Amino acid sequence: MSALPAATSGPLHVPARGLIAVIGADGSDPAGWAARHFAPEEVLDLGTFRAWVGGDAAGGLDALLHVAGARLSRGLLTVIAGPLVRPVDRAPLVALARAHDLPASVVVLDPPRAALPRTDAVQAQVTELHRTLGGLEKEGFRRVWVRRGPGLEASGVRRVPLAPDRADLRGPFDFIGDVHGCLPELRDLLGALGYAVGEDLSVTPPPGRTAVFVGDLVDRGPDSAGVLHLVMGLVRSGAGLCLLGNHDEKLARALEGRSVKPVHGLDVTLAQVHARGEAFAGQVRAFLGSLPTHLVLDGGRVVVAHAGLPERYHGRVGGRVRTFALYGDVNGQKDEYGLPVRGDWAAGYRGGALVVYGHTPHLDVRALNGTVNLDTGCAFGGKLSALRYPEGQVVQVPARAAYWVPAKPMPAVPEEARFVGEG
Numbered sequence: 459m460s461a462l463p464a465a466t467s468g469p470l471h472v473p474a475r476g477l478i479a480v481i482g483a484d485g486s487d488p489a490g491w492a493a494r495h496f497a498p499e500e501v502l503d504l505g506t507f508r509a510w511v512g513g514d515a516a517g518g519l520d521a522l523l524h525v526a527g528a529r530l531s532r533g534l535l536t537v538i539a540g541p542l543v544r545p546v547d548r549a550p551l552v553a554l555a556r557a558h559d560l561p562a563s564v565v566v567l568d569p570p571r572a573a574l575p576r577t578d579a580v581q582a583q584v585t586e587l588h589r590t591l592g593g594l595e596k597e598g599f600r601r602v603w604v605r606r607g608p609g610l611e612a613s614g615v616r617r618v619p620l621a622p623d624r625a626d627l628r629g630p631f632d633f634i635g636d637v638h639g640c641l642p643e644l645r646d647l648l649g650a651l652g653y654a655v656g657e658d659l660s661v662t663p664p665p666g667r668t669a670v671f672v673g674d675l676v677d678r679g680p681d682s683a684g685v686l687h688l689v690m691g692l693v694r695s696g697a698g699l700c701l702l703g704n705h706d707e708k709l710a711r712a713l714e715g716r717s718v719k720p721v722h723g724l725d726v727t728l729a730q731v732h733a734r735g736e737a738f739a740g741q742v743r744a745f746l747g748s749l750p751t752h753l754v755l756d757g758g759r760v761v762v763a764h765a766g767l768p769e770r771y772h773g774r775v776g777g778r779v780r781t782f783a784l785y786g787d788v789n790g791q792k793d794e795y796g797l798p799v800r801g802d803w804a805a806g807y808r809g810g811a812l813v814v815y816g817h818t819p820h821l822d823v824r825a826l827n828g829t830v831n832l833d834t835g836c837a838f839g840g841k842l843s844a845l846r847y848p849e850g851q852v853v854q855v856p857a858r859a860a861y862w863v864p865a866k867p868m869p870a871v872p873e874e875a876r877f878v879g880e881g
């Protein structure tokens with residue numbers, strides 16, 4: 459048998475939202491451990507649910523999963539405790555968390571065998587747990603903690619917000635639409651917003667304000683490397699935030715050495731980045747790899763994502779959330795121009811948060827049902843647009859040139875959905 463994973467010590471930093479499984483052989487008392495570290499309403503004990511349905515193991519698990527699903531649908535931390543020593547026992551937990559776009563984590567209680575009942579059944583549970591312990595991450599658990607030895611207690615459980623949750627940031631914000639390599643226009647727009655941009659592309663913001671880029675920093679425009687340089691510095695200074703766009707994500711994959719078609723201006727972007735040296739390319743790769751796909755800001759009052767985001771995904775994580783945030787409401791179909799068909803998710807949006815996004819260029823800023831699309835096609839000769847929040851003011855600058863020919867005409871915005879700018 460291969461060596462067991464090392465035990466974890468110190469406090470556990472657990473996701474503030476999601477599913478946490480506390481597992482161990484009979485006698486390790488997962489339910490008791492969970493009760494000592496989490497609130498009573500957060501803990502679902504598999505043994506209790508089995509007792510409620512007359513000792514039926516399958517029925518007890520079904521009942522537990524029903525209650526757990528109700529909690530996860532509301533984004534509540536849910537702790538499931540039991541002797542879930544086999545992968546087949548744990549699979550429904552991972553599937554349930556994934557169905558609600560929340561992470562699944564696991565705490566493994568592994569006391570010495572001598573401290574457990576010496577029955578054949580319990581010892582078989584320990585053997586099975588040890589056999590499968592190294593594969594918990596492959597099963598889908600994002601975090602694994604192993605408590606081993608006579609002292610299984612954690613020295614504290616600290617709750618960490620999920621990556622999109624920056625509700626603590628209150629603004630004021632300046633949301634900036636798809637830049638697409640248009641450095642001259644970005645400098646113009648920042649100046650119109652009151653930011654001072656130096657010759658070295660350093661940026662001094664107006665007091666208290668934070669610039670938030672909705673993604674797609676690169677491709678099509680004249681200086682994607684310069685845009686990256688400016689935005690990376692602004693984010694590094696603490697005066698800027700940035701979301702990952704689909705063009706940025708493709709650049710990141712190319713810089714990682716993965717197979718990517720260098721189309722839609724990516725070939726020029728790569729040449730510009732590498733022309734600045736491999737150190738710069740490494741900085742860009744690390745920067746893009748650190749970017750979130752959406753953020754929840756100002757106490758949940760505003761959500762920003764590159765391609766927008768329906769309310770059911772706000773503050774959640776996972777493949778479906780990431781795909782929607784990067785590419786929008788797509789189903790794999792192409793239109794007559796060979797471009798992905800994008801559903802108009804904003805037309806049906808009725809959420810409580812303002813959603814700020816880009817991705818789909820229009821001739822004007824589009825404001826609809828509590829959503830604002832800031833992509834006004836700067837690289838196509840349109841405008842570069844920003845939204846001041848909470849003021850609700852749009853600021854725009856015209857493109858200095860048409861740097862790229864769009865594959866299809868940019869749609870107009872109906873009068874009732876137009877958001878008239880200041881600039």
